Every structure is written in C-alpha cells, then in structure tokens.
Amino acid sequence: MKKRWRVVALGICMAMLTCACSTQAEKEDTSSTQQNGEKKETAEEKAEKAKQAKLDLINPAAYGNVDGLELEKGTYLSIIGKGSSETYWKTIKAGAEDAVADLNKELGYKGSDKIKVVYSGPGKSDDVDEQVSILDEELDRYPAALAIAVVDSKSCEVQFDLATMNGIPLITFDSVGNYQGIMASVMTDNAKASTEVATHMVESLGDAGQVVVIAHDSKSLTSQERVNNFIAEIQNNHPNMSVAGPYYMDQIDDIKKTIAEQQLDIVPVEGQEFDEEQQTALDDAIAQITDEDIYNYILEMNPDVKGIFATNGDTTMQALTACEGKDMKDVVIMGYDADQEEIDAMKDGRIAGMIVQNPYGMGYATVVAEARCALNMGNEANVNTGYTWVTPDNIEDRTVQDILYAEK
Incomplete structure (x- = not known):
C-alpha cells in the first residue's frame, strides 16, 4: 500500500513540475516579446x-x-x-x-x-x-x-x-x-542616378584611372540619359580619369565584324568590298563569335581599365563574368537593377554598387x-x-531589403 502511495505521489510531483516549467516558459516567451518591444511580424x-x-x-x-x-x-x-x-x-x-x-x-x-x-x-x-x-x-x-x-x-x-x-x-x-x-x-530620374554612380566610381578609384561604359542599347532615351550623364560627370569634373566607350550591346554585329577582321587579319579598304573568299571566311568567323567573346574583346582593348559602369542588369552581370574569366577581379563594377544574380554577387562583394530602381x-x-x-x-x-544606391555594406539593411525586386 505504501509503495502504491509513493508512486501516486511521484506522479503528482512530476505533473506539477511539468506545469511549472510550461508556465515559466510561457512567461519567459512573453517577457522576451515585451523586452523586444514588438511582436513577430506575420x-x-x-x-x-x-x-x-x-x-x-x-x-x-x-x-x-x-x-x-x-x-x-x-x-x-x-x-x-x-x-x-x-x-x-x-x-x-x-x-x-x-x-x-x-x-x-x-x-x-x-x-x-x-x-x-x-x-x-x-x-x-x-x-x-x-x-x-x-x-x-x-x-x-x-x-x-x-x-x-x-x-x-x-x-x-x-x-x-x-x-x-x-x-x-x-x-x-x-x-x-x-x-x-x-x-x-x-x-526613374536617370540623370540624377547615373551622376550618382559616377560620383561613387570616382570615390572607389581614388579619382584616377580608366572607366569602361557598357550600355544595353543605343536607341532608348533611358540608356542615352544613363550613358551621357555618367560620362559628363567624369569628363567635366575629374581630369585624372578617362572613359572608354560607350559600347552598345545592340550594335554587337559591328563589334563582331571588327573581331572577325582582326582574327582573319584582313583590313577593309574604304570604298571596296571583300572578295567572295574573304567574305565567306568573314561570315563564318562572325557566326562563331559569342557575347562572351565581345566582352573579352572590350577588356582586351582596354587593358588598363579600373572600373566598369553597365546600364542594366544583363550588361552588369556579363561584365562581371568577363572580368572574373580574365582574373581581373580588382576591376570595380557598378550598374543598374537588382536581379537575384546581381544581389548574390553584391553580397559576395563582387559588385561594388548598383542603382536599384x-x-x-x-x-x-x-x-x-x-x-x-x-x-x-x-x-x-x-x-x-525613386531609386536606392545599394552596396555590399547596406544590402542587408531592412530599408534596402524592402525595395529589392520581388516577382509575383
């Protein structure tokens, strides 16, 4: 009988202990919420x-x-x-x-x-x-x-x-x-935004060195505003810096032709056309040239480049890929937009800054x-x-996270 009462008493004690622990945990959780001053957002x-x-x-x-x-x-x-x-x-x-x-x-x-x-x-x-x-x-x-x-x-x-x-x-x-x-x-106020990019580029390069400008197209007024205002800020206010380009990605056929001519070592003579054999060889060479080749060509033409300004997400990422492929990881890359690839690259410190529209x-x-x-x-x-200037230093800030692109 005594043994039975001991078992019952033990059970009651365990139940009371469990209840007390649960109550304490609830109090601690409530206290933590009150100390933080806010409840968890849904x-x-x-x-x-x-x-x-x-x-x-x-x-x-x-x-x-x-x-x-x-x-x-x-x-x-x-x-x-x-x-x-x-x-x-x-x-x-x-x-x-x-x-x-x-x-x-x-x-x-x-x-x-x-x-x-x-x-x-x-x-x-x-x-x-x-x-x-x-x-x-x-x-x-x-x-x-x-x-x-x-x-x-x-x-x-x-x-x-x-x-x-x-x-x-x-x-x-x-x-x-x-x-x-x-x-x-x-x-977006593209004139103001691209001028701000130029200012940050100057700061990053110590107000000296060559910057390459790569634009997504030559036709839209948006692209023209971004290119022209960036270049104007550099050329008008920073005499120790120079600009190469702009290189327009909707004119890649012209760039491909130039690359192919250099590969084949044939020089066009003004007013004359290539003979049939040369033209066939040229067409075949052009067909083999990729977008990656074009970006590599831009870098080869500008071996002293210190920074690259690209006017949209695609050109920003392609410029980054080309620099990494040539082990030119010290080139400062700044651009526009905030696709997931760009966000990841910025978190890794591979992109120095971007205008997030x-x-x-x-x-x-x-x-x-x-x-x-x-x-x-x-x-x-x-x-x-509006727009926001985003860098590896502020990309994790709540105010920045709220404006990063999100697909629906």
Missing part, C-alpha cells in the same frame, strides 16, 4: 510594409495610392513593356496588377465589373518589331489609356498618332518618349496615371518613382 504584415516602402518612394505621393479614382466598371487599361521574362518587368507587372486590385477593392467592383489591366512585352527584351506589333494589337482593343516603355523612341510615332486620333491617352514609363502627345512619364512603384504609379487620364483629371508631366 508574412502579410511584412509584405504590406515592403509594398508601402516602395510606394513611399514615388513623387508626387498622389501616385502611390488610388484615392479618388472612380473609374467606370469594366475599364480596360493597357501596359506595354520592353520585355516580359526578366524580373524587372515582372515586378512592374506586379505593381500594376496590385494597383488595379486596390482600385477594385476601393470601388467594390467584383466579377465582370472589375477594372482590368493587361501587361504585355516582347518575348526577347528590347525587340522593337515585336513591341510595335503588340502596340498595334492593343490599340485595336481601344483601352481607356495605354502606357508604354518605348524601346526605340522613333519606332512608334505612327501608332501614337493613331492613338491620339482615337482619343486614347498615352503614358510612357521606364523610358521617356519624345512624342508631343504623351500625357505623363513615369520613371523601383519597378513595383513604377507599375503602380503607371496605373494611377492611366486612371487619371481616363477620368480627365490631369497628370504631372513627370512622375519620379
């Missing part, structure tokens, strides 16, 4: 903070919300980008779709009454012909407003005239157009600008969607 709260951080970069601030935009039921908005598969363009699409979702929620539209936005872009980034074809198709749908990131500033003039004749308001985003009928431009905010503000056009509310001529 995924939804974190996403909402990141969204608001991007919208807060937009100036004027009115383009970061949908207040007062009472669009009609079933309104159709069209947005045409320069591409569709890259993270940058996907993030613009996500921002536009979220703006429309906010509009439908604000106005209580459901089902077929919902406002609609369609984002379209060439399968291959910067394909002028495909973008013009998409523009033709979208104009046939008579959207309430149409926004476009123009690849070639002269390629869409006929379509823009047609849009104006049919009362379709035009907005540009990412890349400004020079068409007179544009109602608003939603984009606000594509989510750009997509959102573009829808707001379109809505204002459809409602005849008037627009600001220029809507600045």
Whole structure:
C-alpha cells in the first residue's frame, strides 16, 4: 500500500513540475516579446510594409495610392513593356496588377465589373518589331489609356498618332518618349542616378584611372540619359580619369565584324568590298563569335581599365563574368537593377554598387496615371518613382531589403 502511495505521489510531483516549467516558459516567451518591444511580424504584415516602402518612394505621393479614382466598371487599361521574362518587368507587372486590385477593392467592383489591366512585352527584351506589333494589337482593343516603355523612341510615332486620333491617352514609363502627345512619364530620374554612380566610381578609384561604359542599347532615351550623364560627370569634373566607350550591346554585329577582321587579319579598304573568299571566311568567323567573346574583346582593348559602369542588369552581370574569366577581379563594377544574380554577387562583394530602381512603384504609379487620364483629371508631366544606391555594406539593411525586386 505504501509503495502504491509513493508512486501516486511521484506522479503528482512530476505533473506539477511539468506545469511549472510550461508556465515559466510561457512567461519567459512573453517577457522576451515585451523586452523586444514588438511582436513577430506575420508574412502579410511584412509584405504590406515592403509594398508601402516602395510606394513611399514615388513623387508626387498622389501616385502611390488610388484615392479618388472612380473609374467606370469594366475599364480596360493597357501596359506595354520592353520585355516580359526578366524580373524587372515582372515586378512592374506586379505593381500594376496590385494597383488595379486596390482600385477594385476601393470601388467594390467584383466579377465582370472589375477594372482590368493587361501587361504585355516582347518575348526577347528590347525587340522593337515585336513591341510595335503588340502596340498595334492593343490599340485595336481601344483601352481607356495605354502606357508604354518605348524601346526605340522613333519606332512608334505612327501608332501614337493613331492613338491620339482615337482619343486614347498615352503614358510612357521606364523610358521617356519624345512624342508631343504623351500625357505623363513615369520613371526613374536617370540623370540624377547615373551622376550618382559616377560620383561613387570616382570615390572607389581614388579619382584616377580608366572607366569602361557598357550600355544595353543605343536607341532608348533611358540608356542615352544613363550613358551621357555618367560620362559628363567624369569628363567635366575629374581630369585624372578617362572613359572608354560607350559600347552598345545592340550594335554587337559591328563589334563582331571588327573581331572577325582582326582574327582573319584582313583590313577593309574604304570604298571596296571583300572578295567572295574573304567574305565567306568573314561570315563564318562572325557566326562563331559569342557575347562572351565581345566582352573579352572590350577588356582586351582596354587593358588598363579600373572600373566598369553597365546600364542594366544583363550588361552588369556579363561584365562581371568577363572580368572574373580574365582574373581581373580588382576591376570595380557598378550598374543598374537588382536581379537575384546581381544581389548574390553584391553580397559576395563582387559588385561594388548598383542603382536599384523601383519597378513595383513604377507599375503602380503607371496605373494611377492611366486612371487619371481616363477620368480627365490631369497628370504631372513627370512622375519620379525613386531609386536606392545599394552596396555590399547596406544590402542587408531592412530599408534596402524592402525595395529589392520581388516577382509575383
């Protein structure tokens, strides 16, 4: 009997001990939360903070919300980008779709009454012909407003005239157009951003040395702004520095031809064509030249290069790959955008700095600008969607993490 009571007593003691430990753990957890002064964020709260951080970069601030935009039921908005598969363009699409979702929620539209936005872009980034074809198709749908990131500033003039004749308001985003009928431009301040890159490059190189400029295209006004302002800052204010280039990646056929001529040791004579045998050999050599060969050629032509400025994500990563392939790891590389590859390279210290634009905010503000056009509310001529200078030193900061690109 005594043995049985001992067992019962032991069980009671164990239960009390377990309960006490559990209560203590709960107290410690509660105490820890109180000491930290904040509760753990939910995924939804974190996403909402990141969204608001991007919208807060937009100036004027009115383009970061949908207040007062009472669009009609079933309104159709069209947005045409320069591409569709890259993270940058996907993030613009996500921002536009979220703006429309906010509009439908604000106005209580459901089902077929919902406002609609369609984002379209060439399968291959910067394909002028495909973008013009998409523009033709979208104009046939008579959207309430149409926004476009123009690849070639002269390629869409006929379509823009047609849009104006049919009362379709035009907005540009990412890349400004020079068409007179544009109602608003939603984009990064590329002049300011590229000048800031030049300033950081000067600091990194000690205000001396050669910088190579590699641009993603020669046609868009965005690329021209980035190139021209970067070069102007170096040439006008830093006499101990020099600039090589710019090398335009939409002119690679010319670069390939030069490389092939050097490989074959044939020199073109002005006013004369190569004979048939030479031309055949030249064509065969050109066909074998890769993008990697082009970047290697640029580095070989500039053996004293100390820094490289690249105007978008692709050119930034290709420049980095070429430098690493030639064991030129001391070359300071700075560029634009924030695809995952670039983020990883920056965390490793292989990219010194980059301008991170606000594509989510750009997509959102573009829808707001379109809505204002459809409602005849008037627009600001220029809507600045902001940017952030990101380096290996600040990339882990919460304020920076909130504005890095995220696909939806």
